[in-house]
Amino acid sequence: MAQLLNRLRESPSQTAGPYVHIGLTPNFSGISGVYDRDLGIEMVNDMTRGQRIAVRARVLDGTGTPLKDALIEIWQADSDGLHNSPSEKRGAADPNFSSWGRKATDMVSGECVFETIKPGRVPFKDGRLMAPHITFWIVARGINLGLHTRMYFADEEAANAEDPVLARIEHRSRVPTLIAERQGEDAYVFDIRLQGDKETVFFDI
Amino acid sequence: MASDPKPETGAFFQRDRDRHPPAFTPAYKTSVLRSPQKALLSLDNTISEITGPVFGHDILGELDNDLIHNFARPGESAIGERIIVYGRVLDERGKGVPGALLEFWQANAGGRYRHKKEGYIAALDPNFGGCGRTITDEDGNYTFRTIKPGAYPWPNGVNDWRPAHIHFSVFGHGFAQRLITQMYFEGDPLIWLCPIVRTIPDKAAIETLIAALDMQATIPMDARAYKFDIVLRGRRSSLFENRLEGN
Secondary structure (H helix, E strand, O other), X not given: OOOOOOOOOOOOOOOOOOOHHHHHOOOOOOOOOOOOOOOOOOOEOOOOOOOEEEEEEEEEOOOOXXXXXXXXXXXXXXXXXXXXXXXXXXOOOOOOEOOEEEEEOOOOOOEEEEEXXXXXXXXXXXXXXXXXXXXXXXXXXOOOOXXXXXXXXXXXXXXXXXXXXXXXXXXXXXXXXXXXXXXXXXXXXEEEEOOOOOOOOOEEO | OOOOOOOOOOOEOOOOOOOOOOOXXXXXXXXXXXXXOOOOXXXXXXXXXXXXXXXXXXXXXXXXXXXXXXXXXXXXXOOOOEEEEEEEEEEOXXXXXXXXXXXXXXXXXOOOOOOOOXXXXXXXXXXXXXXXXXEOOOOOEEEEEEEOOOOEEEOOOOOEEEOOEEEEEEOOOOHHHOEEEEEEEOOOHHHHHOOOHHHOOOHHHHHOOEEEEOOOOOEOOOEEEEEOOEEEOOEOOOOOOOOOOOO
């Protein structure tokens, strides 16, 4: 017998459940006075560099019904392609940009809106630049393990065409599931479909 | 984090999906229409997944880790069995994870959540909100004070009950480590009847979500203690990897 590796194993996931708002967005859920404000609701301030955008996201179930109890977190680079994270070793990100946002989907419409900036390009492992993208993490009642995906931008056709991650999607008809449509000057609409012909490409990262 | 002068930048170990519940678990009915059906796209981590938000202790209020008092009127406290929950956040290499933000939420002692969509007949406790948070210390340790939540019925089967549990949301150092799970209590017979618990196929994996009663950490005449360790994904060393981007 060889030596033991003595690794631990990751704790198993359990669904966030219907009351995830109590824990992660208590003020949104009507529990005020415990925290000053919910974490992740403001990603930008007056001094943030870059193009201001709004990302309007929904999560749709297998019948096409928007989830009204989902929680979405996003993670992205600043306008220079740098993340506000200690693990970011390429340089200091914009101190006026959090890189991270968290929103509950609206209990009536199922939509949530992130006020953020358009991210810069981030290198892939081999140095090629990835197209501008936002990483999404979705949890809700009925989702047993948080879902990872990415949002790309419809008006970045050239960058999307050379993106090494999009290039790995075997069924090219599924690529558009990751591309948010532009709405007006500065908004993007991103529908995440959990099932069906247009099921969003989810990642095992 | 200031106390972590050399943050690690390696990719995370591949997630062992046999450890987790599959997406489609029909005995938990809500999963049926909310479970992706196509294969996931496997992606060795890029900088977008290796990095992640890290939160400073300055975000924490004095009572954030005290659910007995953080919603209560001055001089009053939540009703229920007083407990301490403590443990460590580790990664798969066995290293403590410092600076990990933990957020938790739970029902009150009667099994009732403070939420507009909650309809269980058990009474609300005016002194209990049900949320708290803390950040692990340099060795990955955390602790908080609360009351033991009650079990409650939920609409799935006609007579399904959730065992007493506390929800945990955990940040590590990379966005790929993001995890939500639930903590159960040693000795609760409802654990093994619950369709949500049973979405996890491996009994040994379920047992890692059951907190142990720890009488040595109990505060005499005050609160019992439960120990609950959480393991996040480990990460590879980046020392010998080709880094073509020239960093």
